[in-house]
Amino acid sequence: MGILSSMYTGITGLQGQGEALSIYGDNIANSNTVGFKVSRPEFQDVIAKSLKGLLGGNQIGRGTRLSAVNPIFSQGSIVQTESATDLAITGDGFFCINGIDGRSFTRNGAFHFDKEGKLINADNFRVQGFKADEDGKITSKLGDISVDRTVIDAKRTNKVDMFMNLDLRADSAMEFNPEKPELTSHFATGVTVYDSAGTAHVLTTYFNKTGDGEWTWRAMAKGDEINGGKKDQLIEQARGRLKFDTDGKLLEQSTDRSEFNFNKGALPDQSILFNFGDEKSKGGSGLQVTQYGTNSEIYKTLQDGYSAGTLAGMTFNDDGVLAAIYTNGQNINLAQISIGKFENPEGLFKVGQNRYRESRLSGQPTLGAPQSGGRGSVSSKTIESSTTDIANEFINLMTAQRNFQANSKVIGVADEMMQEVLNLKRS
Numbered sequence: 001m002g003i004l005s006s007m008y009t010g011i012t013g014l015q016g017q018g019e020a021l022s023i024y025g026d027n028i029a030n031s032n033t034v035g036f037k038v039s040r041p042e043f044q045d046v047i048a049k050s051l052k053g054l055l056g057g058n059q060i061g062r063g064t065r066l067s068a069v070n071p072i073f074s075q076g077s078i079v080q081t082e083s084a085t086d087l088a089i090t091g092d093g094f095f096c097i098n099g100i101d102g103r104s105f106t107r108n109g110a111f112h113f114d115k116e117g118k119l120i121n122a123d124n125f126r127v128q129g130f131k132a133d134e135d136g137k138i139t140s141k142l143g144d145i146s147v148d149r150t151v152i153d154a155k156r157t158n159k160v161d162m163f164m165n166l167d168l169r170a171d172s173a174m175e176f177n178p179e180k181p182e183l184t185s186h187f188a189t190g191v192t193v194y195d196s197a198g199t200a201h202v203l204t205t206y207f208n209k210t211g212d213g214e215w216t217w218r219a220m221a222k223g224d225e226i227n228g229g230k231k232d233q234l235i236e237q238a239r240g241r242l243k244f245d246t247d248g249k250l251l252e253q254s255t256d257r258s259e260f261n262f263n264k265g266a267l268p269d270q271s272i273l274f275n276f277g278d279e280k281s282k283g284g285s286g287l288q289v290t291q292y293g294t295n296s297e298i299y300k301t302l303q304d305g306y307s308a309g310t311l312a313g314m315t316f317n318d319d320g321v322l323a324a325i326y327t328n329g330q331n332i333n334l335a336q337i338s339i340g341k342f343e344n345p346e347g348l349f350k351v352g353q354n355r356y357r358e359s360r361l362s363g364q365p366t367l368g369a370p371q372s373g374g375r376g377s378v379s380s381k382t383i384e385s386s387t388t389d390i391a392n393e394f395i396n397l398m399t400a401q402r403n404f405q406a407n408s409k410v411i412g413v414a415d416e417m418m419q420e421v422l423n424l425k426r427s
Helices: 002-030 390-426
Strands: 039-050 059-071 077-082 087-090 092-100 102-106 128-130 140-142 159-167 187-194 200-211 213-220 233-245 249-259 273-275 289-292 296-305 308-315 320-324 331-337 340-341 349-352 355-357 365-370 377-380 382-384
Touching: 002 039, 002 059, 002 390, 039 365, 077 087, 140 331, 187 296, 200 233, 249 273, 249 289, 249 296, 296 349, 296 377, 308 377
Parallel strands: 087 382, 159 273, 159 289
Antiparallel strands: 039 059, 077 382, 087 377, 092 102, 092 128, 092 340, 102 355, 128 140, 128 331, 159 296, 187 200, 200 213, 213 233, 233 249, 308 320, 320 331, 340 365, 349 355
């Protein structure tokens, strides 16, 4: 009977709208969940009877059913925080985490370090990233992001770069006297270098003009820091020559000796390369050290050594690279956040705890660095808020409520009609 089937049609409407209410309620409940993405219900009609069979037309529907619950992966608002380990993705992709149930993915970047130095989320799932080698270069090796180097070893100085100008007008008749270096040199500058034990030593480099476009430099150390030296004495440890062309550019450079014998157990005969730039004779510009008719002055001095240091802090940059900051002023890259990208993120399987698992519909993830291969960028000291729009969800709730009431009215009317049929026997 058509009256009875109309009651079941109304029931499908009640069931569908009840499930829609659950979905909208879940969206509202997660309005403060970091990285949450709202979902929407999608319905399909149900066809139960066709009056003309395969000829088409004249079909009677039998209600509705919930066909899909699809998440909407729109971008959430980026909120500033004070935690350096809070991360947010702007664009496509997911953070990759690993735990007791294997690998999963999340947009919730509220991370912190545990007692073992591993970067984890609130449920102790370990954040995955690309490891760095000993020199801080990011590799393709994927693993747990962790801080393994709480202490950094000392590094002896191997190279010193100088950027300066030497006065063309200097008198080349001056003879250098190591006992009175300040009075018998045309220019002097200091530089701090480190021995093999990480001890700092201040060297003084003296420059003397020996002819037109020709200079000799000497690196001298304090006598009480050199094996066999005496206090209040400067001892030459390195010497070389510079030659300039008529335009005041560095034409050639050479080193006659470079053997630093620092005391107190440091490595003997430490060689330090004093670099004054690319010579013109070898195709360089010759502009790092020049000889112009202006006062001699040093612009910048660089060296590659440092003392031992302990971990002082950590920070992420905008490329998702974790860098450790040490007390000796060195910053060393430890790892880079990995971002997983799916061809069909709507097909991911929700497992709770703000996590997703890959499925047949989503396809396999491709892991890579932020801002590569269509992946989004990562920013630190930020989190991505929920995409729930409270006003929009309230409208959806009211619409679902009205639809539920309308479907219940269908059942009520069908019940009254059925009652009339039953009353036929009494009459």
